[in-house]
Amino acid sequence: MAMESPHIRGEMYDAAEFEDVIRKYKIHGVPKIVINETIEFLGAQPERAFLSHVMKAAQSPDGQK
């Protein structure tokens, strides 16, 4: 998705290496996905479902970057 838009950044984390990340994002299972610090979900999603999360973040007015 990052490839398709200059506005999208995709970040992969090896959570096991970063304790602060596990605490901050309350990671109890993987893969966990967090979009713009506001939308989060657990587990791999079909493309359409994933896209709808991204579009929701894109349309929400309060977004941080």
Next chain:
Amino acid sequence: MPLLAKEDQDFIRKKFEQELEGDVTLVLFRSGGSKLTIPGRPEPRGADYSDETEELLHDLEELSPKIKVQVYSMYADKDMAERFQIDRTPAIAFLSNEKDVGIRFFGIPSGYEFGALLEDIIDVSKGKNRLAASTKSQLAAIEKDIVIKVFTTPT
């Protein structure tokens, strides 16, 4: 000694030969180079996986002339780290034609993430991915900055 076993190297070399098109630059930000380093004393090793990640990327660089690796210290090369918004090590960013593609890997890409790294290298090199056309057109219309964080563990 390379981190990748001989048969893995052969498999990846072949895959790269078949699939890579354009050059891909992997930019590594690693630990070390901190101002806190005491002169004359070696840096503490093993504080993170920067050494292993650097070795892994150089292994990949050996497997295809289309893969280039640049190595920076997050601490010593602050301007670069800020430009790529890197706040932890090891971190990998992808460049295609010197342009930031917007992909980051934080931590050593092992297990599932190593597969994802290879897939991303190939996608970036080809300049295309497997998303549906309808997905791409919706993404292209986005005007707000979006950061998607994916947390995994090596399994």
